[in-house]
Amino acid sequence: MTASVEASKLTLLLNECVPDIDQPVVDYIVGFLPSSTTTPTNKNTNSTSSSFDRYTLTEAEIAESVEPTVRALLESAGGREAKIDRVCQTLAGYLKEHVRREQAARQRETGGNAGSGANTGGLVRLEQPIKMMSQNLGDGGSRNARIANLGRSVDLASVKGRNLASQVDVSKLKKAEAKIKAKMEKRVRRAAYEASKLIDDDANRQLQDQEDLETLKVNPILDYTSTKNKTKDIKAENFDISFAGKRILTNANLTLAYGRRYGLIGRNGIGKSTLLRAISRRELDIPTHISILHVEQEMAGDDTSAIRSVLKADIWREFLLREETNLLAETKSLETAEPEPEEGESTEDAAERLKAYKDEVNAKLQETYTKLELIESDKAESRAAAILAGLGFRQDQLQNPTRSFSGGWRMRLSLARALFCRPDLLLLDEPTNMLDIPAVVWLERYLAKWPSTLLVVSHDREFLDEVATDIMHQHSEKLDLYRGNFSVFYGTKEERRRQQMREYEAQLQQRQHLQDFIDRWRYNAKRAAQAQSKIKILEKLPILEAPADETVVTFRFPDPEALSPPILQMNEVGFAYSPDSPPILQGVNIDMQMNSRIAVVGPNGAGKSTMLKLLIQQLSPQRGMVHRHGRLRIAYFTQHHVDQLDLTLSPVAYMALTYPGRNEEEYRRHLGSFGITGMVGLQTIKTLSGGQKSRVAFACLAIQNPHILVLDEPTNHLDMDSIDALTQALRNFDGGVVLVSHDERFIDGVAEELWVCNEGSLTKFRGDGIKEYKRIICPPDSVSL
Structure with missing residues (x-):
């Protein structure tokens, strides 16, 4: 009962000292109090009770250990010096009183004989060393029992008998312990960063007012201004990565220069x-002062405006703005504050203390202003608006809530937030997906001026030529680094492969020459010594592996039977999603033939996907007519093709369910023609990569034997070899093709006609292909960071 009363008093005192103190800090400090202030009265109970074991500190030890800990906690929580002293004195008094009570209780229990054989719970010096070998094992007792019966602590160093030299190498032991400690710290650090998503981080969630749900993975370090003078190069050596039982990288090395x-x-x-x-x-060994941001998927939507969601991504700026607001409010309240003398304090001392506190608040406010000026906080809103405009957001969309945007536009918001934050290492995974050509060009120019480290996954060759200074090629469970953009890499890669093949063939020839000599003279007495020498040389030769053969990817769409024209026409077609809304398309005229190769380009939201859905009759026009041949088969590839697949089935099972009538071997052979080979065809679709899912979707298109292929962003997620294979397959296809894409090289390789969809109309482009269209809509201009 006494302990609970003391705990209540201490809790009140803590809340008085720091009114906004966190409850865990209060519980921690109150935890110093003993759970009981009475000693057990049962004589059979060992006198070293749990209560006494927990609080065997002397008064001097209390002052040296407990008081500094409590003081540091309260100072970090913002407590004042005088009240902190009062809390420490009160807590020390409670603990010292408890020690005195315990000592008095123990003396009463032992009859006041401090020198008796009862165990007092402390260490007692023996009068003479105990010789373990000389102990009498008779009387039915062991040495351990006899030592225990002495009733006092024993110095084992004095009873071990003769001294033996240790066989342990102390230096190696220290190295091993340090290695184990480093490994444990790395494991703890990895677990901490596993949970460093803002969506799961309580501190950051509180900082964001529980409104900012996002999927950006960030470094928890807030003050990025304090890391400017630190080295930010990354070097990870000899690491392995596996996923779902499959080895991804083996003994790989990664070097990223800032x-x-x-x-x-x-x-x-x-x-x-x-x-x-x-x-x-941070599963790799990366310095903790390097901030990392990974844009992986679209952000969650809420009522926050688009521009506000970008501004809130800079956590440190938000923290400084909150700090500024709080300090200004504190300064205003101190202007009218009167000195309040505490117990035993004069009015002059109280006034001096109040003045010192005002100076402290003003100094913190000045420091906050300096940091805000350092990060150019006043320019943040204009910079965020420029990034959003570059990614295709109109001025009237900046104040729209994020939940009002579609998935593609939310992906752009995630990208905008990443560019606004300027992390030390920015990781982008296919950033050009969901972007139109103007936005891709703007992003190329923006990233070309990126000041810190960038690691981007992309299969757009034009994009990599404009952005990348180095190419990292992942293959055969290793990483190869090439200097220069993609065009330089492509030439260097072929030259490096030829050099490796020459080295491999030269070593094979040398090995064969040595082996022939050994086989001929090994058992000849005169040449045996030379043969043995050749054997040693052969054993010392490095083992070279033959360069891996490049896997050739091929796609093939079956040629359909010919149809007599007209095949597919749109005459004066108009469409709007509701009678009251403005029309999306109006006056559209297009004539598709079996040999048509048409690419539709234009800004996002102009109606390109709507036009394709009108072609395949997923939508019905409000005006005009869409005419289709009676035997026409159309296969449609949507940019959200994943939504059409059953992710719980394997590709073989999905095709058997959707397109029945064939055996498993035929389905596997058909999938193999699109690169889904071996056991990949039997994995569940959800475990496949984005490109592999796209290949499954193309296999589903081909099995329909269509006359016309309608493709909406078909190159998203495909690797470069697959894009080349798709380009060649569409060239060889005898049917018609109409596609929407932002990949300049793909459009140039497939399309023979270019149609521009913009401002509700669809018109044929009269210029010289996609390159001229790109120059017209994206004139060279300055893009500032």
Whole structure:
């Protein structure tokens, strides 16, 4: 009962000292109080009770250990010096009183004989060393029992008998212990960063007022202004990465020099996204002062406006603005504050203390102003608006709530937030997906001036040529680094492969020459010594592996039977989603033939996907007519093709369910023609990469044997080899093709006609292809960070 009363008093005192103190801090400090102030009266109970074991500190030890701990906690919580002294004195008094009570209780229990054989709970010096070997084992007792019966503590160092030299290497032991400690710290740090998403971080969630749900993975360090003079190069050596039982990288090395822009390339399913996630979660050895931000998927929507969601992404700026608001309010309240003398304090001392506190608040406010000026906080809103405008947001959309935007636009918001934050290491996974051509060009120019480190996964060759300073090629469970953009990499890669093949063939020839000599003279007495020498040389030769053969990817769409024209026409078609809303399209005229190769371009939201849905009759026009041949088969690839697949089934099972009539071997052979080979065809679709899911979707298109292919952003998630294979397959296809894409190289390789969808109309572009269209809509201009 006494302990609970003391705990209540101490809690009140703590709340008086720091009114806004966190409850966990209060519980921790109150926890210093003993759970009981009475000693057990049962004589059979060992006198070293749990209560006494927990509080065997002397009064001097209390002053040296307990008081500094409590003082540090209260100072960090914002307590004043005088009240902190009072709390420490009160707590020390409670503990000292408890020690005195325990000592008195123990003396009463032992009859006041301090020198008796009863165990007092402390260490007692023996009068003479105890020889373990000389102990009498008779009387039915062991040495351990006889020592225990002495009733006092024993110095084992004096009873071990003769001294033996230790066989332990102390230096090696220290190294091993340090290694184990480092490994445990790394494991703890990894677990901490695993939970460093803002959506799960309580402190950051409180900082964001529980409104800012996002999927940006960030470093929890807030004050990025304090890390400017630290080295920010990243070097991870000899690491392995596995995913779902599959080895992704083995003994790989990763080097990222600060200020360089790296393009990460590799075929679909090789593990590029897995590597980015491992870096963002700090599963690799990355210095903690380097901030990392990974844009992986679209952000969640809420009532926050678009521009506000971008501004809130800079957590440190938000923290400083809150600090400024709080300090200004504190300064205003101190202007009218009167000195309040505490117990035993004069009015002059109280006035002096109040003045010192005012100076402290003003100093903190000045420091906050300096940091806000350092990060150019006053320019933040204009910079955020410029980024959003570059990514295609209109001025009237900046104040719209994020929940009002579609998934593609939320992805752009995530990208805008990442660019606004300026982390030390920015990780982007296919950032050009969901972007139109003007936004891709703007992003190229913006990232070309990126001041810190960039690691981007992309399969757009034009984009990598404009952005990347280095190319990182992931293949065969390793990473190869090439200097230069993608065009330089492509030439260097072929030259490096030829050099490796020459080295491999030269070593094979040398090995064969040595082996022939050994086989010929090994058992000849005169040449045996030379043969043995050749054997040693052969054993010392490095083992070279033959360069891996490049996997050739091929797509093939079956040629349909010919149809007599007209095949597919749109005459004066108009469409709006409701009679009251403005029309999306009006006056559209287009004539599709079996040999048509048409690419539709234009800004996002102009109606390109709507026009494709009118072609395939997913939507019905409000005006005009869409005419289709009676035997026409159309296969439609949507940019959200994943929504059409059953992710719980394997590709083989999905095709058997959707397109029945064939056996498993035929389905597997058909999927194999689109790169879904081996056991991949039997995995669940949800475990496949984005590119592999796209290949499954293309296999589903081909099995329909269509006359016309309607493709909406077909190159999203496909690797470069797959894009080349798709380009060649569409060239060889005898049917018609109409596509929407932002990939300049893909459009240039497939399309023979370019149609522009903009401002509700669809018109044929009369210029010289996609390059001229790109120059017209994206004139060279300055893009500032």
